[in-house]
Amino acid sequence: MSVLVVGSTALDSIKTPKAENPRLLGGSASHAAVAASFFGPVNLVGIVGDDFPKAYLDLYRKHRINLDGLQTVSGKTFHWSGEYEVNMNNRRTLATELGVIENFNPTLPASYQKSPFVLLANISPSLQHHVLDQMKKPKLIVADTMDLWLNIALPDLLRLLKRIDLFVLNDSEARQLTDESNPLVALKKIHRLGPKYVIIKKGEHGAILSSPKGMFLSPAFPLEKVMDPTGAGDSFVGGLIGYLASQPGSIDSKLPRAMVYGSVVASFCCEDFGLKATTKATRAAIEKRVKTLAKFLKF
């Protein structure tokens, strides 16, 4: 079944002590859509400016991502630039230029409105609402967010939590939202805000799912070299919803395995800048890492 992905489509410039990587393909929707594309059809909703490289459109197309909902308008594509410290653990934002994304208010193509799986990847909650308003009885609605929206759009975000099935956020966002540092207690508090399923991402330490069926501790795929974790969370949730949409069975029963697939796609993302490593991955390489991960967990 098809997955609709809305989020940011961006150009990311990432500096490290060793190299500059200007104007990489980035954005939550780019990472999530490519991640989901390994499992089945993806309908992308986004906006880019007339400076958006044709090579990146070709890259989406190579992944058979439907671009009917990707607007190209006059102006500049959303641009984020950041810098890593020597140990690659800390990243700081150098500049954020919203460009054409600032006034994005998409009308979905009719063919998109019946996508049974909806991923509201990280973008403003008002835009997430706007997309959701146009959907016709989706089977599963997943939303991601970031600290910025907790700071400047909390009422919108809280309203969104009552409309979605699965909320995905990282550990520091969970702490900020619930004022609770223990993830198990935070998960309970977030359920009370609406979502039936909640996942707290912990980066290299994996992720925790809380669902009516219980808890699942998803491992991260261990890597010897992390080049650039930008987009790893988006890849995780993209891989997760892509897997869910591609498999028969109940959401409850599929979710743990979907998280493992999401973790594996995220591991590829971390191995090079931007989408360089993810777009070189294959379904076979993903299956291989899932098997390896299962071996790492056997006792």
Next chain:
Amino acid sequence: MSVLVVGSTALDSIKTPKAENPRLLGGSASHAAVAASFFGPVNLVGIVGDDFPKAYLDLYRKHRINLDGLQTVSGKTFHWSGEYEVNMNNRRTLATELGVIENFNPTLPASYQKSPFVLLANISPSLQHHVLDQMKKPKLIVADTMDLWLNIALPDLLRLLKRIDLFVLNDSEARQLTDESNPLVALKKIHRLGPKYVIIKKGEHGAILSSPKGMFLSPAFPLEKVMDPTGAGDSFVGGLIGYLASQPGSIDSKLPRAMVYGSVVASFCCEDFGLKATTKATRAAIEKRVKTLAKFLKF
């Protein structure tokens, strides 16, 4: 089969914003011996002063820990005091009084020297060597350490690594020892220093084993309330070696499951101050958590 445990036997005074807990039973050997005792016979090597409460000796005995190698001498028991900050994440040492442990140089009882499983819990590497010198062909030697010995006794510790089978250390110690922040790379470097098996502990994020059979990612048992993590690492390694000693089969094949048992015993340790919660645990309660953890990992 029996497990010999050498390490510190101490009184710990732990302050929190809400309570003072003076002179709790503590020390690496106390935590590790109690943890191992759930699985089989334990021979404790340690030293206490004449101020050591009889109630604590009774507590060891309640756990059927052999005290033939526990010396009681005139003077003060090793005493550590520390304080937790409000969020319980940071602990600082207020005082360390070595007392009778300063000149500890035990001669092992003959009955101890044939213990097939040896745990050199955290104590000075020279004492770990001294105990090892007296052992007669042990089947498995496990050693733990702490940052202090990396700072003041590194040559002794490096010599020890060539004599042991399994080295257990936490992530910050691994970083300090190898100058490498990626745990997978650190594991490789530590193998080159001697041990066939290496485990890096990551606290609430579990532990990683590297062995000739491959890698195992051991989860931590998720807790809603962490009261006092002091001794959790010692409980982990005590539970681990206790399980290994109690089961048939090769070390390679048993190690992953032994880590899960160690994690579960450590989870009890964290739920109250000192050994209060661990000493209330039962083998049945441990088995129940192991089953729960297996469920949390199923995909």
